[in-house]
Amino acid sequence: MLADRKPSPFSRFSGGWVAVRRTLLMTASLGFLGLFVGLPLVFIFAKAFSAGLQAYLEAIHNPLALSAIGLTLLAAGIAVPLNLVFGVCAAWAIAKFDFFGKGVLTTLIDLPFSVSPVIAGMVYVLVLGMRSPIGGWMDAHGVKVIFAAPGIVLATLFVTAPFVARELIPLMQEQGEEEEEAAILLGAGAWDTLRRVTLPNVRWGILYGCILSLARAVGEFGAVSVVSGHIRGRTNTLTLHVENLYNEYQFGAAFAVASLLTLLAVLTLAVKSYVEWRSEAAP
Amino acid sequence: MSFLKRHSVLPGFGLSMGFTLTYLGLLVLLPLAAMILKASELDRQAFLHILLDPRIIAAFRVSLWTSAAAAAVNMVFGSMLAWVLVRYEFPGRRFCDAMVDLPFALPTAVSGITLTALFAPTGWLGVWFERVGVQVVFTPLGIVVALVFISLPFVVRTLQPALEDLDPELEEAAASLGAGRWQALVRVIAPVLLPALLTGFALAFARALGEYGSVIFISGNMPMKTEIVPLSIIMKLEQFDVAGATAIATVMLAFSFVLLLAINILQSWSASRHAG
Numbered sequence: 001m002l003a004d005r006k007p008s009p010f011s012r013f014s015g016g017w018v019a020v021r022r023t024l025l026m027t028a029s030l031g032f033l034g035l036f037v038g039l040p041l042v043f044i045f046a047k048a049f050s051a052g053l054q055a056y057l058e059a060i061h062n063p064l065a066l067s068a069i070g071l072t073l074l075a076a077g078i079a080v081p082l083n084l085v086f087g088v089c090a091a092w093a094i095a096k097f098d099f100f101g102k103g104v105l106t107t108l109i110d111l112p113f114s115v116s117p118v119i120a121g122m123v124y125v126l127v128l129g130m131r132s133p134i135g136g137w138m139d140a141h142g143v144k145v146i147f148a149a150p151g152i153v154l155a156t157l158f159v160t161a162p163f164v165a166r167e168l169i170p171l172m173q174e175q176g177e178e179e180e181e182a183a184i185l186l187g188a189g190a191w192d193t194l195r196r197v198t199l200p201n202v203r204w205g206i207l208y209g210c211i212l213s214l215a216r217a218v219g220e221f222g223a224v225s226v227v228s229g230h231i232r233g234r235t236n237t238l239t240l241h242v243e244n245l246y247n248e249y250q251f252g253a254a255f256a257v258a259s260l261l262t263l264l265a266v267l268t269l270a271v272k273s274y275v276e277w278r279s280e281a282a283p
Numbered sequence: 284m285s286f287l288k289r290h291s292v293l294p295g296f297g298l299s300m301g302f303t304l305t306y307l308g309l310l311v312l313l314p315l316a317a318m319i320l321k322a323s324e325l326d327r328q329a330f331l332h333i334l335l336d337p338r339i340i341a342a343f344r345v346s347l348w349t350s351a352a353a354a355a356v357n358m359v360f361g362s363m364l365a366w367v368l369v370r371y372e373f374p375g376r377r378f379c380d381a382m383v384d385l386p387f388a389l390p391t392a393v394s395g396i397t398l399t400a401l402f403a404p405t406g407w408l409g410v411w412f413e414r415v416g417v418q419v420v421f422t423p424l425g426i427v428v429a430l431v432f433i434s435l436p437f438v439v440r441t442l443q444p445a446l447e448d449l450d451p452e453l454e455e456a457a458a459s460l461g462a463g464r465w466q467a468l469v470r471v472i473a474p475v476l477l478p479a480l481l482t483g484f485a486l487a488f489a490r491a492l493g494e495y496g497s498v499i500f501i502s503g504n505m506p507m508k509t510e511i512v513p514l515s516i517i518m519k520l521e522q523f524d525v526a527g528a529t530a531i532a533t534v535m536l537a538f539s540f541v542l543l544l545a546i547n548i549l550q551s552w553s554a555s556r557h558a559g
Contacts, residue, residue: 021464022371029363030379035408036432037385040397043407047400086306089299097296098288105303107547112311114539116493117391118513119532122520123314126321126529157310180293190294212388219390222495226517239392239496246396246500255400258393265388273381 044262047255059245059253060260067233068241068257071149075156075224075237076217082157083213084206087164092198095172096180106169112161120158121226124151147229152237155223160216164209171205172198204275215268219261315536322533325526333530338506339515343534346512349423350491353430354438354484361438361483368439369446387436391496398429399500421503426511429497434487441486445479445553478553482546489542493535 049056059065090109094102112120128135128145138145145151179201183193199206221239228235236244238261245254287296322330333339368380386394402409402419412419419425449472457467473480495513502509510518512535519528 017464025363026367026371026373029360029367032360033364033379033382036435037382039407040394040401040432041382041385043401044393044397082306086303089306090303093296093299093303096293097291097300099296099300100286100288107543108307108312109303111315111543114489114493114543115315116495116513116516116532116535116539118493118495118516119318119536122516122528122532123318125520126525127314127317131525154310158314161307161311177291177293184292184294193293194295215388219388219393221390221392222513225495226520239390242390242392242396251400254396258390258396261390261393265385265390265393268388269381269384272384273377 041262041266044255044259047251048259050255051252055252056256056259059250059256062253064233064236065238065241065257068236068238069260071152071236072218072238074149075153076214078153079156079160079217080210080214083160083164084210086161087166087168087206087209088194088199090165091168091172091202092194094169095175096177109162109165109169112158117159117220117222118226121155121223124154124158124227128154146227147231147235149235151227152224152235155227156217156220159220159223160213163213163216164206167205167209167212168202171202175201204278208272208275211268211271215264218264318529319533319536321525322529325530329526330530333527334534338510339512339531341507342510342512342515345423345426345509346492349426349430349511350488350494352427353434353491354487356427356431357435357438357487358480358484361435361487362442362480364435365439365442365446369443383439384436386433391433391494392500394432394497395429395500398432398497399425402428402501420501421505421509423502423509425501425503426498426509429501430491430494433494433497434491437486437490438483441483442476442479445476449475478549482549482553485542485546485549489539489546492538492542 090105093099094106125146126132128138128151130136130139130146135146143150145154175198179197180193183197184190188196219239220237221243224237225240225243228237228240230236230240230244232244238257242254242257242261245251245257325333364383368376368383399420400406402412402425404410404413404418404420409419417424419428453471453475454467457471462471493513495511495517498511499514502511502514504510504514512531516528516531516535519525519531
C-alpha cells in the first residue's frame, strides 16, 4: 500500500534503509498529528457527551447559551456579507488593474492577521469607549458601542476583514482580464460582467472565503473579550460563554457548547477539502 | 484615477478602490492610527516607566521565548509532516492533510480549554507527563504546547508548496554526483527550502506572539512566570490604566509590523527562487 509518489533517486543505492526511513518519518509526523490535533478533536466530543445526551441538550438549550448563540449569529451575519463585498471590491481593484502602491495595499489588507486580537479589540475601546470624545458624544445621545453588541460586531469585522479578499486576489489574478475585456467590448455592462463572467469563475474561492470568515467570526475570542464587558445574557458570544462555563467548573456544559463550535470548524475543513478537490478535478 | 499605471477598458476601478480604501481605512487603519497617536501623547519617561516594570518585562520575556520555542518545535514536526504529506502516498493522506488546518479553524477558546483538560495531571495526556514528573498545565511548558498547536498549520502550509516545487531531479543530480542521502538533504534540499522554512518560522512566531485565547487557560496567568503580553494588556485595561495598555500594545504592534515586513521580504525572496 505504501509507495513513494515520486521514486526517490536514492532508493537504488540504499534499498531497505529507504523503507525504514519512511516508516520512521511517517510514525513520527503522523503520530504528532494524531496526538496533537486528532486527540483533542475526539476529546472535545467525549467530554461534551460525558454526562449523557440529556445534559448535552440542556447545556445548549440553556437561555444564556441561546442568547450567546443569537449574538454570535448576529455578528457573523453582519460580518460575512460585508467581508464578501469588501473582498470582491478589493480583489477587483488589485487583480484587474495596475496601479501604484498595489503591494502596500495588499499588505495592509493582511494587517488584521498580524495584529494580536487583543489589540484589535482594544483600539475600539480607545476610539469609541466612554472616555473618548466620540464615545462620550455617542453615549450622551444614548448610543452604546463598547460593552454592547455594536462593539462586538466591529471587533468581529476587524479580525475577519482579510479572509475573502485573500482567497479572491490570487484567484482573480490567475484568471487575467481577457474574459472581462471581451465582455465589456461586446457591450456588457459592468454589473453583468461581474455577475456573469468574473464571479462564476471564482465561485469556489468565494465559498471558501465566506466559510473561513464565518468560522473566524463565530470563533473569535480575544477581540470580542475586550469589547464585550461580559454582561451575561446580553453581551456574551458563544466563545465567551464557553469561557464562563469553564471558569465556573461546569466542564461538561463548557465542552457541550464547545462541541457546537468544533462542528463548525470541522465543516470548514470539509468545505476546504471539497473546494480543493473540485479545483483539482476541473482546473 | 491618475495613479493607474496603464489604461484599462474595464470599469469600476474608482468604485472598487474607493470602497476598499474606505472600508479598510475606517475599520482598521484609523483605529490603529488613533492608538499610536494616543501612545505618542505619553512622554518618554512615562512610556519607559510602563515598559520597564519588572512584571511587563517578564511578560515580554515569556511571550518571546515561548513563541520562538513553539515555532522551533513546528520547524521539526511541521517539516516532517509537510514532507510526508507531499512525498508519500498512503491511505488517509487527504484526511491527514485536512486535519492540519484544524488548529486554524477551531476557535482559540475551544483549543484552550481542550488542551488544558487534556494536559491536566488527570487528563488523557497529562497522566503520562505526571508519571515522569513533568507538569504541563500552569507552567511555561503549557504555553509552548498551546502555541505549538495553534501555529502548526502556518508552518506546514508554507512548506507544502515549496516541497511540491522541489524538483526530484535536483536530488537525482546530487545522487549521481555521489552525494549521500544526508549530504543531499543538508547541501541541496535545505538551501532550496530555506526561504520557505524561514517564512514558516516567522508566520508561526508572529501568530504565537499575539495569541490570547488558547494560552490563557493552560498558562494559569501567574505574574512574572506565565503571564503573556496580550494578557498584560487586558489586565491594564481592566484596571482602567489606558495609558499602560496603549504603551504595551504599541510595542506589540511594532513587533507585528517588523514581522510582517520580514515575512513580505522572505516571501518575495522565496518567489524569486521559484521563478528562477
